[in-house]
Amino acid sequence: MAGNSRRQGAMRNAGTKKGAVVGSGGQRRKALEGKGPTPKAEERPGHKNYRKQPVKRGSTTKEKPTTELIAGRNPVVECLRAEIPATALYVALGIDADDRVAEGVRLAADRGISVLEVSRPELDRLTNGAVHQGLALQVPPFEYAHPDDLLAVETGEPPLLVALDGVTDPRNLGAIIRSAAAFGANGVLLPQRRSAGITAVAWRTSAGTAAKLPVAVATNLTRELRSLAAKGLMIVGLDADGTMDIDELTLATSPLVVVVGSEGRGLSRLVREACDATVSIPMAAGVESLNASVATSVVLAEVARRRRVKGRI
The missing domain is CATH 3.30.1330.30 (Ribosomal protein L30/S12)
Known part of the structure; x- marks a missing residue:
């Protein structure tokens, strides 16, 4: 029977037992050692409280540690x-x-x-x-502004902001920043998640205007839009099935936020619900919709035109 053989080499020495007899190599002692205090919930990236933290001025999760x-x-x-x-x-x-x-x-x-x-x-x-x-x-890594800083910019006109809802192409982001600067916007507002950040590609497309125009990050875009609405700004979203077309954009001369949706799905449901109106751009039949940066340029040019006309009246 296995274990009972009397053959040489098959017998266990008396007084021995199975398993390690010298020691555990310190494993049992290590298991008893503490691993230090548990980090606070807001310091653990996987915890919901970490994601709820407000964006710090001049520093957001979009920043990268490398140049x-x-x-x-x-x-x-x-x-x-x-x-x-x-x-x-x-x-x-x-x-x-x-x-x-x-x-x-x-x-x-x-x-x-x-x-x-x-x-x-x-x-x-x-x-x-x-x-x-x-x-x-x-x-160096781009330093984002705080959303509150955007309204502090003086342009001589009613406030004009551009908010992006899920624009993930950095080239579109850079082009939108360039257009926003060209047409007198106070700044650009990005969501903290599901959005392109200011990378080298965005820097290049913006042709350096990202250094002149404040770009801020909102922890929750819908909540920030509602906060801006409470401060007297009108929220207008770009949408192919808008409630008005660009020729009817009389809100252009009011304090305004122009919201641009993602390249594919457009405005998200919650952001759309936060808008006071949605506007479309009339196009010839059979032509595909404009991409995010081109559509933004068209609307901002119309806003700037209407404001100039009002200023001459």
Whole structure:
């Protein structure tokens, strides 16, 4: 019978037992040691209280701990002209130096920004293969404003804000910021979740205007829109099946928030319910809807036109 064999090597020494006899290797002692105090609920990312925390001024979860690189000669020069925060200018060795390169190096040197020469393969690696044309600008993580700061901006006109509901393409975000600045908006409001943030792509598309126009983050977009409505702003959402078309947008001369929906599904149900009106853009039959950034530009141009007309009356 197994275990009872009298053959040599099959018998257990007297006084021994199965399992470890020397010790547990300290495992039992470690199991008794504490792991420190449990973090507070608002300090644990998986806890609901963590997600309920208000957005801190100048710091949000959209910020990244690493720097970003803006690639391309025109975007780099435009950002340097706009005096966006930057920490280094990378120039490829042997670059064909045209006027843009010369201006970029001069602007960086005048601002005390480090100018670093690197090989083209190294610049390819730093920019993740982007079309850099031998020039890239390193910028720190974007610092978002607080929603309350947007109304503090003085433009000489009734407040005009642009709120984005789920716009996830950073190129659309950058283009919307550029249009908002061009047509006199006070700032842009983003939701904390399900939205693009200010990355190098958004910086590039905005052509540096993200440094001039406040961009804020709302913990809960619907709640923030209702708060703005309580302060006297009218909330108008862009929607293909709007309650009015752009020719009827008499609200343009009032304190206004223009809400832009996501590229695919448009406005979410709760955001739509928070709107005082929805507006559509008339288009020729058989033409697909405009993307978020183009639609925003059309509406903001109409708002600016109506405000200019009212100012001449």
